[in-house]
Amino acid sequence: MKLFYKRSLFLIGVLIIGIALIGIGYLFYDKVIHPETEVVVSDELSINYLDGSHVISNGIYRFSVTNDGGSDIYYRISLSDIKGMDEDVTYLLSSSDIDVGSNEKHLVKEQNIVYDNLLISKGDTQSFNLKISNNTSTTFKIVIDKIEDIEEYFYMTLLKNNEVSLSKTNVGEDIAQENEGLISSVDDDGTTYYFRGKVDNNYVSFANLTWRIIRINGDGSVRLILDGVSDTLANYHDNNELESLDKTTLSTSLNNYYDSNLKDYEDSIANTKFCSETSKSENTYNAYTRIVTNKIPTFNCLGKRYTSKIGIITADEVIFAGGLYNKENKDYYLYNEDLENLWWTSSLSKSDEDAIYPFIVDTSGKLVDNINGSLYRTIRPVISLKREVIVVGSGTIQDPYVVN
Secondary structure (H helix, E strand, C coil): CHHHHHHHHHHHHHHHHHHHHHHHHHHHHHHHHHHCCCEEEECCEEEECCCCCEEECCCCEEEEEECCCCCCCEEEEEEEEHHHECCCCEEECCCCCCCCCCCEEEECCCCCEEEEEEECCCCCEEEEEEECCCCCCCEEEEEEEEECCCCCCCCHHHHHHHHHEECCCCCCCCCCEEEEEEEEEEEEEEEEEEECCCCCCCCEEEHHHHHHHHECCCCCCEEEECCCCCEEEECCCCCCCCCCCHCCCCHHHHHHHHHHHHHHHHHHCCCCCEECCCCCCCCEEEEHHHHCCCCCEEEECCCEEEEEECCCCHHHHHHHHHHCCCCCCCCCCCCCCCCCCCCEEEEEEEEEECEEEEEEEECCCCEECCCCCCCCCCCEEEEEECCCCECCCCEEEEEEEECC
């Protein structure tokens, strides 16, 4: 009886110890596999490491950066405190909020700058994924630092050369026939600055072509429109079933133009966001209601955003530039007397049982919607130069900005 009692106590003790070890092991496992969120404050920036600040194994590490300060600032993302260095480790940064390219880099012992001179507007948050590959033993930290002294990039040159002012006319209600300069607004990526009216200092010479600056995008890239038209005609679609703008025959024409004229210069071209707005109520698309009925154009995409290195201008951007629906304007920078055909925008206006009717700009600079989208008309390609591009020149037709 005593032997049985002792054996029972022994088994109970072993069971208790086993349960305790399992509990400790689980807590340790949970701590490693699910690290606590860490928030690090650096000047006006707050950094939220969604999966922990220490990179401990292969995988994708998610973090976000928020600008808690009172002004737009610049920062860099780097890797530091490297231990257990493995030369096969590579890293790749991606973001759904801003264009950071798609260049995979090898980890080195020093100077692991993942991305430099990122612009973030006050109050904004930018989210990132950092993919680590081939890592077996290396550990390091993700570091975000505010930058005080940076090179003068294209968008900075534009802000230095142009005083940001208020529009002199009512955007959406009036055409702009005078040079109203550079004006601030907002887009999906932050603060944007757009040119309006009879602007004479927004010329860019790039890829042996002449372009006009539409605006500085919210991510710091600079959006350009060809000063002429492409050498091919394009249409939207051969029927009324338009799922997305990036799947149109017009998109095919743009891609062909890019391959023929811009491919050799793509190191300077940003992979940026364009808008495909195909939602409608009955036979009227949202852009018609916004632009014609309510007269409130916007730089924000109210439909599907897709990423590309080439696209076309929105009807909203035409209006911000100084155009207007059904009203002639030959005194704003988008008008070119040498253009002998109408050119498409990316915004849809109306539809019926047989066709769609996109907004299009006619030879008098007027925004109209009376052309069937299945018909072939000209296109004016739109690209964005990367945020870190450096230029020379003053932006006039005699001395255009040139990528240095």
